[in-house]
Amino acid sequence: MIDPISIHQVRWSWWVSPNAFRRMALGAVAALSVIVVTGAAVRLTGSGLGCPDWPTCNGRQVVAAWAFNPIVEFGNRMVVTAVTIGVVLVLLAALARRPRRRDLVWLSMGLVLGVAAQIPLGGLLVLLKLAPPLVMAHFLFSLVVLGDAVVLHRRAGQPDSAPRPVVGRDLVRLSRLILVMVAVVVSLGTAVTGSGPHAGDIHAKRLAISFHGIAEVHSTAVMLLIGLTLAGLFAFHQAGAPAGVQRRGRILLEVMAAQAVIGYVQYFTRVPALLVGIHVAGATAVWVAALRFHLGLFARPMPAPVAEEAPAALAVGDDMLVLHSVERETLATRHN
Ligand code: HEM
Numbered sequence: 001m002i003d004p005i006s007i008h009q010v011r012w013s014w015w016v017s018p019n020a021f022r023r024m025a026l027g028a029v030a031a032l033s034v035i036v037v038t039g040a041a042v043r044l045t046g047s048g049l050g051c052p053d054w055p056t057c058n059g060r061q062v063v064a065a066w067a068f069n070p071i072v073e074f075g076n077r078m079v080v081t082a083v084t085i086g087v088v089l090v091l092l093a094a095l096a097r098r099p100r101r102r103d104l105v106w107l108s109m110g111l112v113l114g115v116a117a118q119i120p121l122g123g124l125l126v127l128l129k130l131a132p133p134l135v136m137a138h139f140l141f142s143l144v145v146l147g148d149a150v151v152l153h154r155r156a157g158q159p160d161s162a163p164r165p166v167v168g169r170d171l172v173r174l175s176r177l178i179l180v181m182v183a184v185v186v187s188l189g190t191a192v193t194g195s196g197p198h199a200g201d202i203h204a205k206r207l208a209i210s211f212h213g214i215a216e217v218h219s220t221a222v223m224l225l226i227g228l229t230l231a232g233l234f235a236f237h238q239a240g241a242p243a244g245v246q247r248r249g250r251i252l253l254e255v256m257a258a259q260a261v262i263g264y265v266q267y268f269t270r271v272p273a274l275l276v277g278i279h280v281a282g283a284t285a286v287w288v289a290a291l292r293f294h295l296g297l298f299a300r301p302m303p304a305p306v307a308e309e310a311p312a313a314l315a316v317g318d319d320m321l322v323l324h325s326v327e328r329e330t331l332a333t334r335h336n
Contacts, residue, residue: 048200
């Protein structure tokens with residue numbers, strides 16, 4: 001028979017291992033990507049004002065009435081709540097990670113502050129009846145917060161040392177240019193949406209620019225971006241860049257090309273809501289792939305072991321106090 005374990009023998013550990021933390025950071029990347037698409041779904045189903053008030057849904061009513069548009073908008077508010085709880089947990093995990101890393105704590109704090117800032121911005125959107133510049137800012141800011149999660153996930157898998165580029169300076173500059181071009185293309189895309197038919201509500205205002213004109217500028221920028229990425233990949237190949245870098249570059253090019261095809265198809269088929277939703281998911285994927293490609297250009301080698309005397313451990317009750325030699329000397333002086 002198995003001996004019952006005394007409760008005193010059970011030790012609870014509140015530490016989070018580096019691997020567990022990295023998995024949580026990946027969860028944040030996934031959750032923040034999903035929220036971009038669910039936010040777009042609210043607009044594409046014309047549910048932007050399904051809950052005309054904020055923070056309540058309608059007047060004093062906190063929960064949406066049982067009708068399609070209010071339920072879609074309210075459902076998205078629930079997704080936002082779940083993601084908010086998720087990023088707070090990531091921050092708590094960063095604080096409980098052993099060893100604790102200041103960079104990971106700051107990046108996790110960035111997630112919490114970013115999501116927290118999006119909540120009143122989303123509320124303002126509703127109160128200002130989906131003003132296009134605010135819708136654009138809301139979308140772009142969500143990609144900034146997602147970018148923070150991508151960096152956090154990458155850093156969580158690396159040691160805390162200074163970054164060292166694995167390719168030449170010119171190639172790093174080229175990758176930075178690709179990243180800037182992706183940001184330009186995405187920003188232009190939000191302007192196309194702002195002048196297009198999917199406002200989120202039939203009464204919402206539109207940008208005073210030609211939908212076809214700005215779509216042309218957007219797609220021209222995409223062609224320049226694809227050309228630049230293609231040329232960049234050739235340069236990386238010629239310079240003998242590490243296989244991982246070239247692989248991430250190919251992924252980026254493939255995601256971009258697929259996204260461009262979706263873009264043209266949706267444009268020539270009068271922007272059906274489903275395809276626009278897929279285009280939003282594609283834009284998120286392009287952004288993540290471009291960031292991952294750029295971050296992959298930097299390695300952070302393991303720091304060399306410190307040739308110092310190993311710290312001594314003193315048992316104090318149930319806790320362990322770790323004292324460095326200087327502290328031990330101070331203690332010894334006090335006892336003498
Ligand atoms: C790398 C390729 C591309 C990226 C990253 C991209 C990104 C975006 C983004 C971020 C939006 C705004 C989504 C929103 O605010 O909800 C958008 C909208 C749009 N894009 Fe693209 N796009 C790409 C390629 C293209 C291409 C080649 C076309 C062809 C004309 C195109 C046509 C459109 C149209 C028509 C919209 C407006 C859809 C709507 O009514 O909401 N896109 N794009």
